[in-house]
Amino acid sequence: MMLAIIRPDGWNGPLLVHVGGAMALVGALVVVLALAAHGWRRGDDAAALARPTFRVLALGVLPAYVLMRAGAEWIASEEAVGDEAWVGIGYGVSEAGLLLILVATGLAWRTSRRAAGSPGRAVAVIAGVLLVAYLVAIWAMTAKPA
Amino acid sequence: MSLYEWLLFLHVLAAFLLVAGLAAYGALVLGAGGAAARRALAPPAMALWGAGGIGVLVLGVWLALQVDDYALWDPWIIAAIVLWLVASAAGGRLSSELREDRPGSTRLLLAVMALATFALLVDMVFKPGA
Numbered sequence: 001m002m003l004a005i006i007r008p009d010g011w012n013g014p015l016l017v018h019v020g021g022a023m024a025l026v027g028a029l030v031v032v033l034a035l036a037a038h039g040w041r042r043g044d045d046a047a048a049l050a051r052p053t054f055r056v057l058a059l060g061v062l063p064a065y066v067l068m069r070a071g072a073e074w075i076a077s078e079e080a081v082g083d084e085a086w087v088g089i090g091y092g093v094s095e096a097g098l099l100l101i102l103v104a105t106g107l108a109w110r111t112s113r114r115a116a117g118s119p120g121r122a123v124a125v126i127a128g129v130l131l132v133a134y135l136v137a138i139w140a141m142t143a144k145p146a
Numbered sequence: 147m148s149l150y151e152w153l154l155f156l157h158v159l160a161a162f163l164l165v166a167g168l169a170a171y172g173a174l175v176l177g178a179g180g181a182a183a184r185r186a187l188a189p190p191a192m193a194l195w196g197a198g199g200i201g202v203l204v205l206g207v208w209l210a211l212q213v214d215d216y217a218l219w220d221p222w223i224i225a226a227i228v229l230w231l232v233a234s235a236a237g238g239r240l241s242s243e244l245r246e247d248r249p250g251s252t253r254l255l256l257a258v259m260a261l262a263t264f265a266l267l268v269d270m271v272f273k274p275g276a
Contacts, residue, residue, distance in 0.1 A: 027169030038186030045182035052179040142155040
């Protein structure tokens with residue numbers, strides 16, 4: 001099988017930042033989902049998990065999002081991408097995702113300040129929706145549908 | 147989608163699972179939350195790290211066999227397999243230390259896993275010698 005698998009060396013740096021940021025983003029979101037879903041299912045653990053859930057969102061998910069998006073802008077400028085479908089899927093998921101991340105972070109912050117209760121259900125649902133959307137984005141970035 | 151596109155998608159997806167497992171181990175070893183966090187994070191950490199690791203290796207070898215421009219003895223592929231072995235060995239030890247609740251060198255093992263995984267990503271992107 002022969003494919004155009006060689007890309008210009010100048011694209012490697014931005015691609016590393018973009019993919020590394022995306023992997024960190026998804027990894028941190030999986031942690032958020034695990035903590036929030038566990039707190040939702042087991043109410044007795046909910047209070048202990050509220051603060052870690054917020055910290056992972058604030059110190060893991062948000063910085064990883066910035067890294068992923070900065071890498072995306074960098075490589076988009078290097079590649080001079082047009083309005084291909086896979087680029088549109090990437091930007092759409094990224095922008096809607098930021099809104100959901102901010103909502104989840106706000107919910108988790110409010111719960112961690114109260115030192116009681118759990119943001120579990122809402123945050124778990126948001127994290128689950130985000131992970132499904134990112135699965136679609138990963139497919140679009142690798143398969144690059146026309 | 148062609149077989150190559152499927153393999154690439156699943157290989158990249160497995161890498162995301164691997165990093166998700168690493169993130170869960172990281173939150174477990176470095177984060178607060180005590181026993182509750184351990185109950186929440188230990189099972190997904192082990193499952194994601196294990197499934198991602200196997201998926202990355204099997205699909206990566208399959209990709210190397212599928213694409214004419216790649217060979218299993220290419221330096222960057224050999225480097226990737228060595229890094230995979232290092233990360234897997236550290237992950238196996240960390241997992242057993244956490245299961246047996248004897249936190250001896252968990253931070254060191256986590257650092258080895260993280261460095262090897264990052265080096266794997268750099269190797270996959272830059273493909274030195276390809």
